Amino acid sequence: MNVTNNMRVISICLVSILMICGMMFTLPHFSSQETFSGRVLERGSSGQDVVELQERLKYIGYLKDVTDGKFGWNTYWAVRKFQKDFGIKVDGKVGSKTQRLLVSKTKYNPTAKRENVHQGKQATYKAHGHSANDIKLMANAVYGEARGEPYIGQVAIASVILNRVESSSFPNTPSGVIFEPRAFTAVADGQIWLTPNENAKKAVQDALNGMDPTGGCTYYFNPATATSAWIWSRPQVKRIGKHIFCR
Amino acid sequence: MYSKIAGVLTPILAVAVIGLGMWGYQENQEKNSILIKAENQYQRAFHDLTFHMDQLQDELGKTLAINSRRQIDGTMSNVWRISSVARSDVGQLPLALMSFSKTEEFLAKIGDFAYKTAVRDLNKDPLSEKEYENLKTLHSRAVEIQSELRRVQSKVIDQKLRWMDVESALASEEENLDNTIIDGFRTIDKTVNEYSDIDFGPGIQTLQNKERFSDKNLTGKKITEEEAKKIALQFLGIQAGQANVKVDRGGKGHEYSAISVAVTKPAGNNTIHLDVTKKGGHVVWMINNRNIAKQKLDIQQAVQKGKAFLEKHGLKNMENYTTEQYDNTAVLSYVYSQNGVRIYPDALTVKVALDTGEVVGYQAEQFIFNHKENRKFVTPKLSMKQARKEVNPNFKVQESRKAVVLNDNNDEVLCYEFMGTVSDQAFRIFINVENGDEEVVEKLDKPGKIG
Numbered sequence: 068m069n070v071t072n073n074m075r076v077i078s079i080c081l082v083s084i085l086m087i088c089g090m091m092f093t094l095p096h097f098s099s100q101e102t103f104s105g106r107v108l109e110r111g112s113s114g115q116d117v118v119e120l121q122e123r124l125k126y127i128g129y130l131k132d133v134t135d136g137k138f139g140w141n142t143y144w145a146v147r148k149f150q151k152d153f154g155i156k157v158d159g160k161v162g163s164k165t166q167r168l169l170v171s172k173t174k175y176n177p178t179a180k181r182e183n184v185h186q187g188k189q190a191t192y193k194a195h196g197h198s199a200n201d202i203k204l205m206a207n208a209v210y211g212e213a214r215g216e217p218y219i220g221q222v223a224i225a226s227v228i229l230n231r232v233e234s235s236s237f238p239n240t241p242s243g244v245i246f247e248p249r250a251f252t253a254v255a256d257g258q259i260w261l262t263p264n265e266n267a268k269k270a271v272q273d274a275l276n277g278m279d280p281t282g283g284c285t286y287y288f289n290p291a292t293a294t295s296a297w298i299w300s301r302p303q304v305k306r307i308g309k310h311i312f313c314r
Numbered sequence: 315m316y317s318k319i320a321g322v323l324t325p326i327l328a329v330a331v332i333g334l335g336m337w338g339y340q341e342n343q344e345k346n347s348i349l350i351k352a353e354n355q356y357q358r359a360f361h362d363l364t365f366h367m368d369q370l371q372d373e374l375g376k377t378l379a380i381n382s383r384r385q386i387d388g389t390m391s392n393v394w395r396i397s398s399v400a401r402s403d404v405g406q407l408p409l410a411l412m413s414f415s416k417t418e419e420f421l422a423k424i425g426d427f428a429y430k431t432a433v434r435d436l437n438k439d440p441l442s443e444k445e446y447e448n449l450k451t452l453h454s455r456a457v458e459i460q461s462e463l464r465r466v467q468s469k470v471i472d473q474k475l476r477w478m479d480v481e482s483a484l485a486s487e488e489e490n491l492d493n494t495i496i497d498g499f500r501t502i503d504k505t506v507n508e509y510s511d512i513d514f515g516p517g518i519q520t521l522q523n524k525e526r527f528s529d530k531n532l533t534g535k536k537i538t539e540e541e542a543k544k545i546a547l548q549f550l551g552i553q554a555g556q557a558n559v560k561v562d563r564g565g566k567g568h569e570y571s572a573i574s575v576a577v578t579k580p581a582g583n584n585t586i587h588l589d590v591t592k593k594g595g596h597v598v599w600m601i602n603n604r605n606i607a608k609q610k611l612d613i614q615q616a617v618q619k620g621k622a623f624l625e626k627h628g629l630k631n632m633e634n635y636t637t638e639q640y641d642n643t644a645v646l647s648y649v650y651s652q653n654g655v656r657i658y659p660d661a662l663t664v665k666v667a668l669d670t671g672e673v674v675g676y677q678a679e680q681f682i683f684n685h686k687e688n689r690k691f692v693t694p695k696l697s698m699k700q701a702r703k704e705v706n707p708n709f710k711v712q713e714s715r716k717a718v719v720l721n722d723n724n725d726e727v728l729c730y731e732f733m734g735t736v737s738d739q740a741f742r743i744f745i746n747v748e749n750g751d752e753e754v755v756e757k758l759d760k761p762g763k764i765g
Binding site for chain 1: 406636663665675712
């Protein structure tokens with residue numbers, strides 16, 4: 068028992084050491100450091116190393132607001148100011164030089180801050196004006212409505228939700244659109260409360276990035292089950308998977 | 315023997331029957347109470363709607379009676395607020411999949427019109443004759459909607475009509491529904507539809523129908539399906555014959571007419587989808603939902619890959635302005651830059667996989683339908699320094715440049731763009747180069763569309 072446990076611990080250690088070595092090998096121009104992950108951080112980066120960056124910038128008064136782990140404009144300008152004040156190249160990117168300088172000038176307690184980010188701070192991050200929770204809700208709706216559909220069909224459903232939010236004939240919030248009585252069958256029969264998979268979340272993200280396979284549709288229906296004459300009278304755009312999309 | 319068994323079983327059976335009865339009764343009670351709750355929600359939304367339509371009609375009536383400009387601002391703000399509440403009421407009624415959309419649109423338009431009027435400086439720019447006429451028409455239409463709603467309302471109360479019946483009637487999908495509420499709402503929508511020709515002025519018009527995304531704004535000739543296939547393969551960098559290509563011509567409802575192309579490589583199991591416009595053969599969007607391995611590139615390298623991809627497809631002078639990482643992909647937005655002036659309406663998005671640097675997503679709707687080479691810019695009447703003074707003094711400017719954005723009326727305007735912070739929040743503010751107006755104020759750190 069003890070022997071096998073020890074073996075397991077040793078093998079896990081070995082594997083992780085190998086993985087770390089592998090990462091260093093693939094990114095040879097970054098010096099190894101105890102802190103930061105070794106990659107270049109810049110606008111758009113996110114993750115634990117961005118939290119570290121923000122914490123360090125806060126430590127010397129270059130940043131005041133939350134450490135959300137997202138390298139946004141605020142962090143960017145703080146980095147630029149830091150680079151300017153300390154006389155290194157001002158590019159707003161946190162490469163090995165800036166990282167080393169930051170490490171020497173500031174302190175960071177990795178264990179204390181890790182909890183801070185996990186306490187739901189992610190949920191307040193906004194993409195395209197929709198909160199992470201709005202996105203979750205839309206992913207739920209997409210999964211409930213179209214989990215058997217090809218990926219492109221799921222993006223299409225997410226697009227219809229977003230097109231409805233934009234349209235003046237529908238409520239103007241994602242929740243208003245999703246929970247409009249009789250609008251979605253998945254809402255009526257409770258399938259919306261199934262746990263969505265990664266694909267549904269990715270589909271919503273792609274739709275938010277503007278990819279709209281429907282070309283601006285606000286309706287869709289399954290021709291095998293829909294009997295409403297009204298829905299058939301809408302101008303049809305195309306068929307994706309089982310659904311016909313129309314305006 | 316039998317009597318013994320019967321003697322034991324009878325009381326058990328009796329208890330079981332009574333138990334079952336009680337359970338059934340309770341279930342039924344619970345079901346009824348949930349039905350009543352749902353019905354009450356509908357009733358509330360419906361009576362709220364009639365109440366708000368009453369108010370809306372009153373406030374619109376007031377604007378006709380009022381003479382002073384300042385008072386109009388007040389009533390217009392009320393109209394704007396009430397119309398939005400009324401829309402929210404409609405959204406809570408089980409009216410989806412029946413034609414009530416014209417009425418919702420009507421409410422939205424009233425709201426837009428009222429908002430524009432409320433925020434306008436009516437001392438400088440008073441209501442025109444036509445706008446006054448519009449107000450009159452809006453009012454008379456609101457009166458019609460309200461009187462029909464009132465009629466339905468009194469029937470609902472007098473005859474104890476239930477919204478749950480509306481729901482089940484609509485669900486039954488019968489051709490000839492005999493339902494007072496449904497009839498009433500259909501009449502309202504028909505009334506609104508009869509006068510759909512009202513002209514709300516340029517701003518509202520463009521807000522409603524995105525005419526910008528029409529074939530008119532495209533350059534080039536009509537293409538065939540074969541040409542669309544070729545364009546798709548060339549866009550993806552795949553040799554002809556190396557992949558299975560399918561096309562779908564699409565129906566008539568499309569905003570712009572496009573051919574959908576699906577490309578499947580025999581090796582991979584995923585299908586890449588693209589839309590190519592019928593006129594000019596422009597790729598509007600592309601999605602490649604392949605599995606993405608471990609991250610090998612950083613964002614800086616992804617930005618370069620994106621730029622190289624765009625240049626390969628003849629899109630020069632594209633400047634990257636936002637970067638965002640989702641899992642192992644980078645979503646990068648680019649705008650066209652003409653002599654250093656960023657043209658924000660000419661925007662496109664590229665999604666780069668961070669394992670190989672391959673472009674796995676592309677979205678260029680705005681760019682394709684807006685892009686023009688060699689725009690003519692107005693000569694600025696303000697210098698950047700003067701424009702800076704128009705910005706809130708608490709705003710700490712970090713970056714500034716010239717840029718073109720769309721204003722509220724969807725017109726392109728040349729501005730000075732100031733990026734910076736106010737109380738630790740990042741914003742960008744666009745100041746018109748001619749009159750110093752703040753055209754657009756946008757909160758940053760969310761990659762939204764601009765203009």
